[in-house]
Amino acid sequence: QVQLQExxxxxxxxxxxxxxxxxxxxxxxxxxxxxxxxRQPPGKGLEWIxxxxxxxxxxxxxSLKSRVTTSxxxxxxxxxxxxxxVTAADTAVxxxxxxxxxxxxxxxxxxxxxxxS
Amino acid sequence: xxxxxxxxxxxxxxxxSVTISCTGTSSDVGGYNYVSWYxxxxxxxxxxxxxxxxxxxxGVPDRFSGSKSGNTASxxxxxxxxxxxxxxxxxxxxxxxxxxxxxxxxxxxL
Numbered sequence: 001q002v003q004l005q006e007x008x009x010x011x012x013x014x015x016x017x018x019x020x021x022x023x024x025x026x027x028x029x030x031x032x033x034x035x036x037x038x039r040q041p042p043g044k045g046l047e048w049i050x051x052x053x054x055x056x057x058x059x060x061x062x063s064l065k066s067r068v069t070t071s072x073x074x075x076x077x078x079x080x081x082x083x084x085x086v087t088a089a090d091t092a093v094x095x096x097x098x099x100x101x102x103x104x105x106x107x108x109x110x111x112x113x114x115x116x117s
Numbered sequence: 118x119x120x121x122x123x124x125x126x127x128x129x130x131x132x133x134s135v136t137i138s139c140t141g142t143s144s145d146v147g148g149y150n151y152v153s154w155y156x157x158x159x160x161x162x163x164x165x166x167x168x169x170x171x172x173x174x175x176g177v178p179d180r181f182s183g184s185k186s187g188n189t190a191s192x193x194x195x196x197x198x199x200x201x202x203x204x205x206x207x208x209x210x211x212x213x214x215x216x217x218x219x220x221x222x223x224x225x226x227l
Contacts, residue, residue, distance in 0.1 A: 045221040106165075
């Protein structure tokens with residue numbers, strides 16, 4: 001059974017870089033799945049951030065493209081997200097999830113990241 | 118890419134059927150059979166309810182069903198129950214490794 005768990009700082013200062021890691025258990029990250037990041041601002045809807053293949057090929061939301069970096073660490077069975085130059089608008093619950101063509105399942109429990117000085 | 122359009126709210130009495138729409142374009146919903154639906158209870162992570170327009174993952178009750186016509190997809194909950202009260206989000210593959218979500222619909226069981 002695949003399980004995912006996000007980790008990272010809960011508070012990031014404006015203009016700095018948000019860094020999150022998703023640890024996958026019960027499944028090898030090197031296998032067939034791709035892996036994704038989704039966020040949800042407080043009281044708002046879901047927004048796809050980006051996804052990355054098991055081989056490390058990444059792709060992301062065009063609206064965030066210049067600020068997003070994704071990576072995979074197969075030795076730790078983890079994948080990561082970096083979002084640069086954050087502002088208050090980046091305050092959200094960040095979820096990681098396994099991605100098959102067209103859908104995300106399962107999801108991690110989510111982690112709240114607040115951007116504030 | 119723009120978010121898919123969902124009604125902000127829907128409601129029904131226990132036992133009734135409710136349908137939630139999700140409207141996109143020919144570049145996303147209309148162009149691919151990769152529409153999925155997610156249920157989210159307050160404070161919880163989204164849960165996949167429907168994938169590839171009308172397929173149910175194991176464990177999802179068969180009262181949940183999906184369909185698509187043109188650029189609009191729909192989620193129908195037949196015989197709604199109290200535990201179905203939640204937010205529902207549609208999503209679609211949008212080509213070129215892009216993905217888009219709908220704005221979400223709050224389902225209230227009266």
